[in-house]
Amino acid sequence: MSQSYNRGLIEDFGRWKEFSAGMWAWIFHKFTGWMLIGYLFTHIAVLSTSVGAAGNEAAIMAESDVYTTTLQGLEGLFLIRLLEVGLLAVAVFHILNGLRLLMVDLGVGLEAQDKSFYASLVLTGAITVASVPTFLTGVSL
Amino acid sequence: MAEQYSSFTPGGTRWFLQRVTAAFLVVVLAFHFFLLHFVNHAYEVTFLGTQARMENVGYLLTMVLFLITATFHGVNGVYNALVNQGLEGTQKKAVLAVLVVASVGLVAQGTYVALTMSGMI
Numbered sequence: 001m002s003q004s005y006n007r008g009l010i011e012d013f014g015r016w017k018e019f020s021a022g023m024w025a026w027i028f029h030k031f032t033g034w035m036l037i038g039y040l041f042t043h044i045a046v047l048s049t050s051v052g053a054a055g056n057e058a059a060i061m062a063e064s065d066v067y068t069t070t071l072q073g074l075e076g077l078f079l080i081r082l083l084e085v086g087l088l089a090v091a092v093f094h095i096l097n098g099l100r101l102l103m104v105d106l107g108v109g110l111e112a113q114d115k116s117f118y119a120s121l122v123l124t125g126a127i128t129v130a131s132v133p134t135f136l137t138g139v140s141l
Numbered sequence: 142m143a144e145q146y147s148s149f150t151p152g153g154t155r156w157f158l159q160r161v162t163a164a165f166l167v168v169v170l171a172f173h174f175f176l177l178h179f180v181n182h183a184y185e186v187t188f189l190g191t192q193a194r195m196e197n198v199g200y201l202l203t204m205v206l207f208l209i210t211a212t213f214h215g216v217n218g219v220y221n222a223l224v225n226q227g228l229e230g231t232q233k234k235a236v237l238a239v240l241v242v243a244s245v246g247l248v249a250q251g252t253y254v255a256l257t258m259s260g261m262i
Contacts, residue, residue, distance in 0.1 A: 022146050033218045041247060
């Protein structure tokens with residue numbers, strides 16, 4: 001069964017106080033999706049330093065190749081570690097809400113779709129907070 | 142019926158492929174994050190360590206498949222989000238062309254990078 005209804009201009013953020021849980025889930029999923037595809041391009045760009053590193057066995061063994069020094073240089077920056085925590089939060093939310101969307105598409109638990117959105121948020125927060133010590137190991141301001 | 146928001150037309154091919162790739166990505170993205178941040182730490186990554194992982198053909202193939210599905214899922218999501226915003230006609234075709242070129246470029250570069258990591262190139 002399909003039915004249409006006038007939901008107004010859904011991209012009008014001036015109406016944010018009227019947004020339902022499903023609408024927020026849609027906005028967050030879209031936002032985190034944009035972040036993740038942007039990151040994927042950046043990720044491959046950084047990892048491309050392996051092209052310059054490959055073949056130089058002496059530098060690889062000494063861990064002074066451009067790939068290793070680039071990655072470890074970035075990992076030595078506190079800002080990068082913070083961004084990694086942000087990336088984890090974005091990825092975890094996108095995964096959990098994605099699972100929720102798969103359930104919605106399958107028609108499973110439709111009556112609880114708002115609660116599962118709140119659960120996705122809470123679980124994302126918990127996993128992110130719990131991972132902070134791991135992500136900030138060995139770096140200082 | 143519960144209110145449902147989506148940028149996709151339910152039942153369409155792109156909608157279906159978005160769901161299939163999502164199911165794969167949920168597992169592989171979680172594995173990738175766990176392996177490279179909790180088992181191995183990102184700040185300890187070296188070319189030597191990367192090469193050791195990528196020399197395993199199963200791991201290499203998983204990573205290349207991960208790249209292809211993630212690129213498709215991400216770019217398909219972006220395209221549908223833009224269409225949902227009202228993109229039409231020539232603009233729609235131009236955006237699609239740019240996204241296809243960007244995707245092919247990303248997959249080609251990523252695969253090349255993976256092969257250099259594995260020592261095959």
